[in-house]
Amino acid sequence: MVAGIAVAVGFALKAFNENLMYFFSTSDVLAGKAPKETLFRLGGMVVKGSVERPDKGLMVRFKLTDFSKDVTVEYTGILPDLFREGQGIVANGKLDSRGVFVAEEVLAKHDENYMPPEVKASLKKQVEQQ
Amino acid sequence: MFLIPEPIGRFFHRLASPPHFYALTNRLMPWLVALFLILLISGLVGGLYLAPADYQQGDSYRIIYIHVPAAWMSLFIYMMMAIAGAIGLIWRIKLAEIVAISSAPVGAAFTFIALVTGSLWGKPMWGTWWVWDARLTSELILLFLYLGVIGLYGAIDDKKTASKAVAILALVGVVNIPIIHYSVEWWSTLHQGATVTKMDKPSIHVSMLIPLLLMALAFKFYYVIAMLQRAKLELLQRERTAQWVKKLITEQTL
Numbered sequence: 001m002v003a004g005i006a007v008a009v010g011f012a013l014k015a016f017n018e019n020l021m022y023f024f025s026t027s028d029v030l031a032g033k034a035p036k037e038t039l040f041r042l043g044g045m046v047v048k049g050s051v052e053r054p055d056k057g058l059m060v061r062f063k064l065t066d067f068s069k070d071v072t073v074e075y076t077g078i079l080p081d082l083f084r085e086g087q088g089i090v091a092n093g094k095l096d097s098r099g100v101f102v103a104e105e106v107l108a109k110h111d112e113n114y115m116p117p118e119v120k121a122s123l124k125k126q127v128e129q130q
Numbered sequence: 131m132f133l134i135p136e137p138i139g140r141f142f143h144r145l146a147s148p149p150h151f152y153a154l155t156n157r158l159m160p161w162l163v164a165l166f167l168i169l170l171i172s173g174l175v176g177g178l179y180l181a182p183a184d185y186q187q188g189d190s191y192r193i194i195y196i197h198v199p200a201a202w203m204s205l206f207i208y209m210m211m212a213i214a215g216a217i218g219l220i221w222r223i224k225l226a227e228i229v230a231i232s233s234a235p236v237g238a239a240f241t242f243i244a245l246v247t248g249s250l251w252g253k254p255m256w257g258t259w260w261v262w263d264a265r266l267t268s269e270l271i272l273l274f275l276y277l278g279v280i281g282l283y284g285a286i287d288d289k290k291t292a293s294k295a296v297a298i299l300a301l302v303g304v305v306n307i308p309i310i311h312y313s314v315e316w317w318s319t320l321h322q323g324a325t326v327t328k329m330d331k332p333s334i335h336v337s338m339l340i341p342l343l344l345m346a347l348a349f350k351f352y353y354v355i356a357m358l359q360r361a362k363l364e365l366l367q368r369e370r371t372a373q374w375v376k377k378l379i380t381e382q383t384l
Contacts (some may be wrong), residue, residue: 005302022263022318043318078255082186090320108169112325114191115335116182 026071043090075103081106146225149374155358169348174342193251199346201244207237215297227293232360238276264313265321275303
């Protein structure tokens with residue numbers, strides 16, 4: 001019985017593993033590893049200064065980066081609270097013929113650091129002084 | 131059991147004896163409750179009132195003081211349940227079996243709280259209630275494991291056999307515990323990496339960390355209290371024909 005359960009868990013984990021990468025990186029997309037014509041998730045940092053609203057409407061265009069390659073993303077809708085330049089996000093959508101990632105959903109990913117704003121400000125100051 | 135030194139062996143032997151355990155928990159209970167309340171109140175005041183707002187998430191991050199201790203407890207209680215189950219399986223100690231099954235509903239409750247508070251936190255911060263990433267999915271599987279343990283125990287009438295079955299299920303499910311903990315490192319997940327439980331220095335400011343640890347300790351005491359109360363009841367039910375239970379009941383009714 002234990003062996004049977006172990007085998008079942010093994011198979012489940014194997015099947016699970018194939019679906020377990022929650023998102024692709026921008027380098028994966030440019031290397032052609034991401035699926036075409038189908039929805040997938042793209043993760044990366046929003047490039048500073050790249051966020052623009054071309055039609056003055058809800059459509060947002062920005063660049064995502066993994067610090068080696070950039071991918072342009074277009075999204076129409078309401079962005080989460082934590083969406084800002086320099087922030088990590090995960091977008092769900094697909095690539096169009098222009099190589100632009102058209103997102104249907106944008107999720108903000110936050111880091112594991114928690115600190116008061118004053119500490120953040122003084123940390124920033126230290127970095128700037130160096 | 132023969133390799134253990136005599137006084138330690140005697141202590142555990144006494145602890146494992148149901149009447150002694152029953153009397154001991156009754157004596158400990160007021161102290162446990164007092165410590166729990168002190169820790170809980172200081173943790174809540176520290177977390178909700180004294181701790182500063184976060185630089186990025188503002189006051190919304192304060193749900194961390196429920197979410198993170200509950201998630202830690204969900205893993206901790208599972209390990210306690212599996213260890214107690216193994217002890218019951220190997221040495222046939224009835225009390226270990228009872229501790230294992232009494233832990234399951236408490237663990238399931240903490241897992242549920244971790245999932246719900248995580249969901250409430252995810253909506254404003256990430257933009258979604260739920261995603262099927264590795265951390266969230268493995269934590270959901272943990273909830274199902276707890277429910278499986280509770281269901282299996284209830285489904286078998288003979289509580290000796292039920293305890294054995296439950297212990298084996300709990301031990302097989304232990305494989306999920308490192309998966310939950312390391313999921314954020316092994317796979318790319320929407321959930322962020324570990325803040326406190328890592329080799330490196332915790333990446334949370336000390337003024338926010340202290341209430342978090344107080345809350346974690348308070349939750350540990352809550353687990354001990356809730357588990358012991360359940361264990362007492364389970365013990366009385368299983369031992370209802372024993373002499374000491376009869377004596378206890380006649381003493382109380384007199």
